[in-house]
Amino acid sequence: MGIRDKSFSVDVIEKVVVHAEEPWTDHWLPFTNLDLLVPPFDVGSFFCYKKPSHGDFATTLSALKDSLSRALALYYPLAGEILLNVDVGENQIHCNNRGVDLTKAVADVELKELNLYNPDESIEGKLIPKKLHGVLAIQVTELKCGGIVIGCMFDHRAADGYSANMFISSWAEITRSEPPSMLPSFQRSILNPRCPTTYSPSIGNVFSLFEPPTxxxxxxxxxxxxxxxxxxxxxxxxxxxxxxxxxxxxxxxxxxxxxxxxxxxxxxxxxxxxxxxxxxxxxxxxxxxxxxxxxxxxxxxxxxxxxxxxxxxxxxxxxxxxxxxxxxxxxxxxxxxxxxxxxxxxxxxxxxxxxxxxxxxxxxxxxxxxxxxxxxxxxxxxxxxxxxxxxxxxxxxxxxxxxxxxxxxxxxxxxxxxxxxxxxxxxxxxxxxxxxxxxxxxxxxxxxxxxxxxxxxxx
The missing domain is CATH 3.30.559.10 (Chloramphenicol acetyltransferase-like domain)
Structure with missing residues (x-):
């Protein structure tokens, strides 16, 4: 299986599902009111590295898979799915350890040859995965020069840029055999509304009801x-x-x-x-x-x-x-x-x-x-x-x-x-x-x- 065009080709070597390391409990995590302001779309990020000074790609990927499993034990919603919770009638994150799709690939291009100015040519559909399932998808690609590109695609309803970077930073720290410098909090009550609710009319200058264009x-x-x-x-x-x-x-x-x-x-x-x-x-x-x-x-x-x-x-x-x-x-x-x-x-x-x-x-x-x-x-x-x-x-x-x-x-x-x-x-x-x-x-x-x-x- 491969992706090929005039610039370079990418061959997918393996696709696996990485689950959170035990223990975990099956439960529903509701969205906060601030999550509900985000439309249902995906956003990606990617990171380029020069060739590691030690170990081959197989060893590197094995270490990444192992550390990802441990990172998902801390960031367990990322291993879940966004589904309708029929008991409450709302979409929520079902923390069911469905897992994260991880793709291993190789690209026929050197790091210095990547046209990073034009991500439509070098990144889109090649070095960053399409998220077909779950909340997060990851692709790890080895380049011809031995360099590595890690591409991630998040469901924005579950994580903003700050959260996504918090997760990737923790994953990197765990890979380096270091304790995460920050543990995530999923405490929803911290963003509960006041009782009774009250707000300035000026909020209408920032947000509104969404009406599909006619x-x-x-x-x-x-x-x-x-x-x-x-x-x-x-x-x-x-x-x-x-x-x-x-x-x-x-x-x-x-x-x-x-x-x-x-x-x-x-x-x-x-x-x-x-x-x-x-x-x-x-x-x-x-x-x-x-x-x-x-x-x-x-x-x-x-x-x-x-x-x-x-x-x-x-x-x-x-x-x-x-x-x-x-x-x-x-x-x-x-x-x-x-x-x-x-x-x-x-x-x-x-x-x-x-x-x-x-x-x-x-x-x-x-x-x-x-x-x-x-x-x-x-x-x-x-x-x-x-x-x-x-x-x-x-x-x-x-x-x-x-x-x-x-x-x-x-x-x-x-x-x-x-x-x-x-x-x-x-x-x-x-x-x-x-x-x-x-x-x-x-x-x-x-x-x-x-x-x-x-x-x-x-x-």
């Missing part, structure tokens, strides 16, 4: 410009500093993330105007982790429980403006707008309000307000805090490169910023955007967004 999305053409593609760039620290300086020209210093969001928001608006989508609404949303906020004021125990909580603890505040207005605004004015909508989700009360708001709508599909319409909407998430280059060491060396990956079937626009593995001041930026916006960015912002290359990664 008409096709705008701007659907037959020339492929609206096709969503994946690209990976690096941004030099000097460029980030320049954008931050421009975003702070009104006398109020903005963070690099706020400045980057403002810059990307404007350039997408310019792309819309350039493609004759005049004066259309353009939405941008930011993913905000609530663990630190919800852990405030409850003592050290509450703080630790929130830091180790496995699941989704995200809010997605957003801004909406017309492309013509964004075109005429200064970067500092756009950054001020970003700062203002972002502030709504940076306090504990916001997340408590979200939990209560969801409680009154548990039986209904919910969505971030930015994605409730057919207008252009882009979600931006910061992964710079994950420190994946240091934590994902399975015992044969640090990650050469790692990134998230959105499967090609997803039609939502997504951008993630990551720390650079070669320069602490640089960023890696993963983008899942329509081709027309990506082409505009490469034509008009090539000084900012530079295609990721083996030379930059020093491999």
């Amino acid at each position: 008409e096709p999305a705008h701007d659907q053409t037959n020339n492929g410009d609206d096709l969503l593609i994946n690209r990976v760039y690096y941004i030099e620290g000097e460029q980030l500093n320049k954008v931050q300086h421009l975003a702070s020209e009104n006398g109020r210093k903005r963070s690099k993330l706020e400045a980057f969001t403002a810059y990307l928001w404007k350039i997408i608006a310019l792309s819309m105007e350039d493609s004759e989508n005049y004066n259309r609404l353009c939405n941008v949303a930011l993913a905000v982790d609530g663990r630190g906020r919800l852990g405030q004021g409850g003592g050290e125990e509450k703080k630790k429980l929130m830091a180790s909580h496995f699941g989704n603890v995200l809010s997605m505040p957003s801004g909406s403006k017309r492309s013509q207005e964004l075109k005429e605004m200064s970067l500092s004015d756009i950054a001020t707008n970003v700062h203002e909508f972002l502030q709504t989700a940076t306090v504990k009360d916001h997340f408590l309000d979200v939990i209560d708001w969801v409680e009154e709508r548990r039986s209904q599909p919910l969505v971030a307000i930015a994605f409730a319409s057919k207008e252009v909407s882009v979600m931006i998430s910061s992964g710079t805090r994950f420190h994946i280059m240091d934590k994902m060491d399975f015992g044969w060396g640090k990650v050469v490169f790692g990134s998230c990956h959105v499967p090609s079937g997803r039609n939502d626009c997504y951008v993630m910023t990551l720390s650079s593995p070669t320069n602490n001041n640089d960023w890696i930026v993963y983008m899942h955007l329509p081709m027309k916006h990506m082409s505009y960015i490469e034509l008009h912002a090539s000084h900012m967004f530079k295609p990721l290359s083996a030379e930059y990664l020093r491999i």
Whole structure:
């Protein structure tokens, strides 16, 4: 069985199901109210390594399978399935130790030859698995040079990026025969709603009921410009500093993330105007982790429980403006707008309000307000805090490169910023955007967004 195209081929050698090491108990784990804000889609991540200095691939894979079984004993929901619990009438995680599908493969390509700038060519359908069953699927691939790529695909309803990285970090630590630095918590009561429920009307500016569209999305053409593609760039620290300086020209210093969001928001608006989508609404949303906020004021125990909580603890505040207005605004004015909508989700009360708001709508599909319409909407998430280059060491060396990956079937626009593995001041930026916006960015912002290359990664 193999996957082959003009660039390189991948041959699947073995497929096994890895179960959690005993003991485990069969039970149902309900979703929290914050989990219910996540649509039923998958999200992936992959990690590239140079050839291990010791042991062959068979030995390496055997060690990974053994440590995965032990890691799943701690992260037992990942070995389960999301099913309808008929007793309560809701989807829940059935912790039944169904197991994780693990694929062993070999690829006819060297690490330095991987076109990481274009994951659609090098990663999609090749080095990251499709999840056909369960909550998690993993593929371990040996490259022609002896390098290794570990690809994972998670059901986003069970884990956000923080949780996924917590699991992979623990799996790596167990593989290195070290105790996990953090044990996961699945205590649902920590995110229970208040009684009685109460919330600010401003939650309606962040989330809404999901209503399936009755008409096709705008701007659907037959020339492929609206096709969503994946690209990976690096941004030099000097460029980030320049954008931050421009975003702070009104006398109020903005963070690099706020400045980057403002810059990307404007350039997408310019792309819309350039493609004759005049004066259309353009939405941008930011993913905000609530663990630190919800852990405030409850003592050290509450703080630790929130830091180790496995699941989704995200809010997605957003801004909406017309492309013509964004075109005429200064970067500092756009950054001020970003700062203002972002502030709504940076306090504990916001997340408590979200939990209560969801409680009154548990039986209904919910969505971030930015994605409730057919207008252009882009979600931006910061992964710079994950420190994946240091934590994902399975015992044969640090990650050469790692990134998230959105499967090609997803039609939502997504951008993630990551720390650079070669320069602490640089960023890696993963983008899942329509081709027309990506082409505009490469034509008009090539000084900012530079295609990721083996030379930059020093491999």
